[in-house]
Amino acid sequence: xxxxxxxxxxxxxxxxxxxxxxxxxxxxxxxxxxxxxxxxxxxxxxxxxxxxxxxxxxxxxxxxxxxxxxxxxxxxxxxxxxxxxxxxxxxxxxxxxxxxxxxxxxxxxxxxxxxxxxxxxxxxxxxxxxxxxxxxxxxxxxxxxxxxxxxxxxxxxxxxxxxxxxxxxxxxxxxxxxxxxxxxxxxxxxxxxxxxxxxxxxxxxxxxxxxxxxxxxxxxxxxxxxxxxxxxxxxxxxxxxxxxxxxxxxx
Numbered sequence: 001x002x003x004x005x006x007x008x009x010x011x012x013x014x015x016x017x018x019x020x021x022x023x024x025x026x027x028x029x030x031x032x033x034x035x036x037x038x039x040x041x042x043x044x045x046x047x048x049x050x051x052x053x054x055x056x057x058x059x060x061x062x063x064x065x066x067x068x069x070x071x072x073x074x075x076x077x078x079x080x081x082x083x084x085x086x087x088x089x090x091x092x093x094x095x096x097x098x099x100x101x102x103x104x105x106x107x108x109x110x111x112x113x114x115x116x117x118x119x120x121x122x123x124x125x126x127x128x129x130x131x132x133x134x135x136x137x138x139x140x141x142x143x144x145x146x147x148x149x150x151x152x153x154x155x156x157x158x159x160x161x162x163x164x165x166x167x168x169x170x171x172x173x174x175x176x177x178x179x180x181x182x183x184x185x186x187x188x189x190x191x192x193x194x195x196x197x198x199x200x201x202x203x204x205x206x207x208x209x210x211x212x213x214x215x216x217x218x219x220x221x222x223x224x225x226x227x228x229x230x231x232x233x234x235x236x237x238x239x240x241x242x243x244x245x246x247x248x249x250x251x
Contacts (some may be wrong), residue, residue: 001027001093005040007052008100013108013116019098022052029089033076034059034066036088053112059084061225064162068113069100074164074223082162082225102163104172106210119209120161120177126205127198128181130191143189156184158226165220165228171212176220178206179236180228186239196243203240 003024010017024040031039034056041051057065066083070076076086091097099113107115145153159180166174182199185191191198214233221230 001029001088001091003027003036003088003091003094004096006096006098007112009052009112010101010109012111017109017112027088029087029091031088032059032084033068033070033086033088034084053110053114055114056084061085062160064160064225067102067115067117067162067164067167069102069167071098072100074102074167075162075225079222080225080227082160085225102167104163104166104211106172106174107163107166115163117161117163119211120163120174122209123174123178123202123205124161124181127194127201128185130185130194145188149187153184153187156180156187156228156232159184159224159228160226162225164223164225166211168219168223169212169214170217170219171215172210173214173220174206174209174211175214175233175236176224176228176230178202179232182236182239183232195239196246199236199239200243200247203236 005022005024006019007022008017009020022040022044024036027036027039034054037052037054044051055065055067057063059066061082061084064082066075068075068083070083070086075081075083076090078086078090101107101109101113102115102117104115106119107117110116157180159177161177163177165176166172182202185198186195216230218230221228
């Protein structure tokens with residue numbers, strides 16, 4: 001199959017970008033989207049041209065690195081799918097495909113389709129961990145956890161931190177990401193000791209990074225490759241409110 005690519009090219013965050021058209025010819029429909037880009041880049045390199053810069057790592061839908069906006073939709077038009085899991089059989093021969101990076105001020109463009117997502121790392125460093133000193137780790141079955149709580153925690157922990165929620169939100173909100181990280185720890189007994197500190201520090205860092213507020217549009221849930229629910233945002237808001245009240249009455 002043959003495709004027409006319209007790719008965003010940008011040298012760095014300090015220069016203006018522009019679209020460049022590239023043909024993708026003789027592409028197998030069984031290829032993943034990233035494999036197709038590999039083929040296009042091989043052709044560019046053979047012609048002595050600069051290859052298209054894009055992020056990838058595991059290529060198994062685990063790491064969240066493959067951050068592309070495909071025809072206006074982060075990760076493409078298939079729900080619950082990362083770019084590396086998106087195959088060309090879901091496109092038609094002769095299709096025109098527009099490729100862009102995540103569009104958000106806290107995610108500055110490093111080059112072409114690659115953005116700097118270290119803002120997420122700093123949010124996690126602010127509180128996305130359990131630091132209680134307990135010595136050697138207990139056996140996994142030593143702390144009984146109700147099945148419904150365990151399942152909710154696992155649903156939240158499914159977040160791979162790709163940033164698609166930010167890229168699709170009109171406010172560039174990171175609430176879905178932060179709420180997932182707050183919830184998957186706060187739901188478990190081991191994480192409850194630091195629950196108030198965690199949610200307070202992570203929300204504070206999220207605001208400091210320049211992410212916008214949530215206005216309950218729900219687009220983040222639609223494009224999330226792991227189908228993380230917006231219900232976690234409501235849970236985080238409740239946790240944050242309780243943390244503020246406790247802090248107020250403790251003084």
